[in-house]
Amino acid sequence: MVASAHGARRAGRGLLLTRSATLALCAVALGVVALASLRIGSIGITTADAVDALVRYAPESYEQTVVRTLRLPRTLIGLGVGAALAVAGAALQGMTRNPLADPSILGVNSGAAFGVVTAVYLGELTHPLQFVWFAFAGGLIAAMLVYGIASAGPGGATPVKLALAGVVVSSLLSSWLTALLLLDQQTLDVVRFWLAGSLAGRDLSVFLVALPFLLLGLAGMLLLSHQINILSLGEETARSLGMHTGRVRALVTLLVVLLAGASVAVAGPIGFVGLAVPHIVRVVTGPDYRWVLAYCLVVGPLLLLSADIAGRVVARPSEVQVGIVTAMVGAPFLIALARRRRVAEL
Amino acid sequence: MVRALVSSQTERRPRLRVVRVGGVAFRVDASVLAMTGLALAALLALSAWALTLGSYRLPLAAVIAALSGSGSDEAQFIVLDLRLPRILAAVLIGPMLAMSGAIFQGLVRNPLVSPDVIGVNAGAAFVAVFWITTRHSPAALPLVAFAGAVVAASIVYLLSWRGHIAGPRLILVGIGVNAALSAATSFMVVRAEINDASRAVLWMTGSVYASTWNDVRTLALALAVLGPVGIALMWSLRVIQAGDLVARSVGMPLERVRLSLILVGCGLSAVAVSVAGPIGFVALMVPHLARMLAGPMCGSVFAFTGVLGALLLLGADMVGQHALPVGLPVGVVTAAVGAPYFLYLLYRVNARL
Numbered sequence: 070m071v072a073s074a075h076g077a078r079r080a081g082r083g084l085l086l087t088r089s090a091t092l093a094l095c096a097v098a099l100g101v102v103a104l105a106s107l108r109i110g111s112i113g114i115t116t117a118d119a120v121d122a123l124v125r126y127a128p129e130s131y132e133q134t135v136v137r138t139l140r141l142p143r144t145l146i147g148l149g150v151g152a153a154l155a156v157a158g159a160a161l162q163g164m165t166r167n168p169l170a171d172p173s174i175l176g177v178n179s180g181a182a183f184g185v186v187t188a189v190y191l192g193e194l195t196h197p198l199q200f201v202w203f204a205f206a207g208g209l210i211a212a213m214l215v216y217g218i219a220s221a222g223p224g225g226a227t228p229v230k231l232a233l234a235g236v237v238v239s240s241l242l243s244s245w246l247t248a249l250l251l252l253d254q255q256t257l258d259v260v261r262f263w264l265a266g267s268l269a270g271r272d273l274s275v276f277l278v279a280l281p282f283l284l285l286g287l288a289g290m291l292l293l294s295h296q297i298n299i300l301s302l303g304e305e306t307a308r309s310l311g312m313h314t315g316r317v318r319a320l321v322t323l324l325v326v327l328l329a330g331a332s333v334a335v336a337g338p339i340g341f342v343g344l345a346v347p348h349i350v351r352v353v354t355g356p357d358y359r360w361v362l363a364y365c366l367v368v369g370p371l372l373l374l375s376a377d378i379a380g381r382v383v384a385r386p387s388e389v390q391v392g393i394v395t396a397m398v399g400a401p402f403l404i405a406l407a408r409r410r411r412v413a414e415l
Numbered sequence: 416m417v418r419a420l421v422s423s424q425t426e427r428r429p430r431l432r433v434v435r436v437g438g439v440a441f442r443v444d445a446s447v448l449a450m451t452g453l454a455l456a457a458l459l460a461l462s463a464w465a466l467t468l469g470s471y472r473l474p475l476a477a478v479i480a481a482l483s484g485s486g487s488d489e490a491q492f493i494v495l496d497l498r499l500p501r502i503l504a505a506v507l508i509g510p511m512l513a514m515s516g517a518i519f520q521g522l523v524r525n526p527l528v529s530p531d532v533i534g535v536n537a538g539a540a541f542v543a544v545f546w547i548t549t550r551h552s553p554a555a556l557p558l559v560a561f562a563g564a565v566v567a568a569s570i571v572y573l574l575s576w577r578g579h580i581a582g583p584r585l586i587l588v589g590i591g592v593n594a595a596l597s598a599a600t601s602f603m604v605v606r607a608e609i610n611d612a613s614r615a616v617l618w619m620t621g622s623v624y625a626s627t628w629n630d631v632r633t634l635a636l637a638l639a640v641l642g643p644v645g646i647a648l649m650w651s652l653r654v655i656q657a658g659d660l661v662a663r664s665v666g667m668p669l670e671r672v673r674l675s676l677i678l679v680g681c682g683l684s685a686v687a688v689s690v691a692g693p694i695g696f697v698a699l700m701v702p703h704l705a706r707m708l709a710g711p712m713c714g715s716v717f718a719f720t721g722v723l724g725a726l727l728l729l730g731a732d733m734v735g736q737h738a739l740p741v742g743l744p745v746g747v748v749t750a751a752v753g754a755p756y757f758l759y760l761l762y763r764v765n766a767r768l
Contacts, residue, residue, distance in 0.1 A: 218765070221762050221765040229587060232590055240754055243750075245751060248751065251743060341594070384605065392598075393598045396594050397602070403587065403590065403591035407584055
């Protein structure tokens with residue numbers, strides 16, 4: 070008895086070691102990808118130049134200026150947005166116990182986009198600090214609408230209902246968006262580049278405005294990871310363990326909207342990162358959300374930056390927006406998930 | 416349970432009468448015929464009204480004169496070359512989308528399915544944008560778009576096949592295939608040269624703006640061939656709706672019938688999409704309206720669905736063109752109206768499940 074408990078503990082320690090080692094490995098990979106993101110692009114840059122631009126910046130060097138003004142903001146935004154989207158997706162999946170939950174499928178992304186465009190159209194707002202609030206509001210309203218429609222009826226919010234409601238709310242919002250943009254050329258001019266869902270050409274000031282929200286959201290989510298674990302056992306179990314499920318759910322939803330809204334405000338709508346990354350991560354971590362969220366924090370930016378680099382390389386000399394790359398890679402994920410019997414018959 | 420979804424409670428109950436002509440007997444629902452006639456009359460009136468509207472107002476008399484060939488050159492040009500092709504395109508595309516929606520909804524026995532949800536439009540759009548951006552001849556565009564739609568639909572069908580087709584899985588796989596294809600389409604738009612790209616983007620907004628007589632001919636031909644085939648297949652569709660087992664036990668070659676229904680459904684929406692671009696929610700919405708007004712889907716209700724589709728799409732195009740301060744593509748109007756309706760429908764279906 071004692072021996073077996075001891076063995077289990079040892080096995081647990083082995084597991085802990087493996088998981089920590091893999092996480093460290095992922096972190097190293099992230100470092101490599103981040104460096105590659107500084108180097109690769111329409112003009113190649115040597116590692117020495119890239120490092121110099123960071124530690125002893127010489128403004129007269131063309132290469133270093135490119136790194137400082139273009140590649141560095143882009144890489145930082147990729148790091149922040151990738152982590153935010155992946156963590157938000159994982160938390161949503163845990164909380165709703167729904168393998169298809171993802172900020173873009175739940176309509177948060179298009180809601181936030183619609184909020185921003187409305188703000189620009191009605192209020193003639195141009196400063197990101199002003200329109201980030203509209204991104205939050207739009208994302209929250211869209212998520213509530215989708216969830217409300219999908220959870221009608223005794224079955225609750227099943228994957229199919231959620232996905233359908235999300236897709237339709239998104240297409241409704243995007244049609245209104247198109248109408249708004251056609252009505253007003255000036256709004257189109259302000260938001261055109263932002264709507265494409267890309268890391269390129271973003272202002273670092275926007276990122277700095279969104280950064281506190283991102284950090285708050287990520288930290289809050291990591292602190293709540295134990296609660297998400299309990300929620301993922303189901304409503305009854307969580308309640309019988311003494312949890313105020315309503316309060317925790319509200320808090321997690323708020324954090325998801327914070328993360329997704331901030332990412333949309335910075336980079337525009339980028340889909341499928343929040344869907345795919347948690348599923349990839351779970352192969353290593355299993356269902357424990359403390360590990361899932363920690364891994365998402367590293368693997369999310371890893372994948373988003375890789376997708377961004379792929380987008381720079383495949384269509385040289387022009388670029389493919391990262392949102393397009395993530396959709397092409399992420400959509401097969403959705404299909405594979407849908408083919409699993411357990412999901413489709415929920 | 417699934418069947419209960421299709422025959423919703425709001426569906427009108429048919430009142431059939433049997434009419435014998437010589438040795439042949441028909442079951443006729445007089446009020447469906449009356450409604451179809453009424454809708455046709457309304458369609459005619461709406462088209463006439465649409466011909467008079469525009470930045471250059473023409474009185475009805477001038478329109479009639481132009482149509483009969485005795486108007487002024489100016490009126491002749493405006494009516495015959497600008498307005499009539501656009502109106503005819505809307506009147507032809509509406510039925511094609513609506514009928515294709517009716518076929519797909521019946522086929523998968525799920526009221527939430529439409530060609531735009533399960534990837535038919537995205538497939539057609541993908542191939543069409545490829546065709547536009549690689550500068551192939553526009554004459555073959557409808558044909559390749561049709562091929563793209565059929566391939567996309569077969570991919571969705573095969574990927575969601577696990578011994579049988581389940582509606583929910585089909586929808587999810589459709590959403591996935593849709594997302595991948597739209598991403599690939601945007602990829603081509605990004606890579607294309609700016610002139611080709613703007614043509615592709617214009618095409619993708621879904622509009623009947625600047626339709627030509629060529630487009631009208633293509634559409635009319637497709638509708639004239641596929642529409643009657645669809646009506647003829649309605650009987651088989653009703654048997655399929657009773658369940659695979661029933662269909663087999665009455666000796667129906669199930670897979671062959673299913674395949675021909677898919678081909679007709681794809682063909683209708685693909686040709687429409689290839690001319691006008693993806694116009695959303697018409698295929699989803701109109702069959703519901705038709706069933707509500709006229710009863711369960713059968714040959715005559717199918718024809719009624721078509722007329723209703725024409726009426727709605729022409730109306731939507733007129734709203735987009737004339738009722739707002741700027742001209743909106745008809746696809747935007749149908750989505751703005753259709754999506755809330757879809758959400759309402761989803762809510763109701765959910766609440767009943």
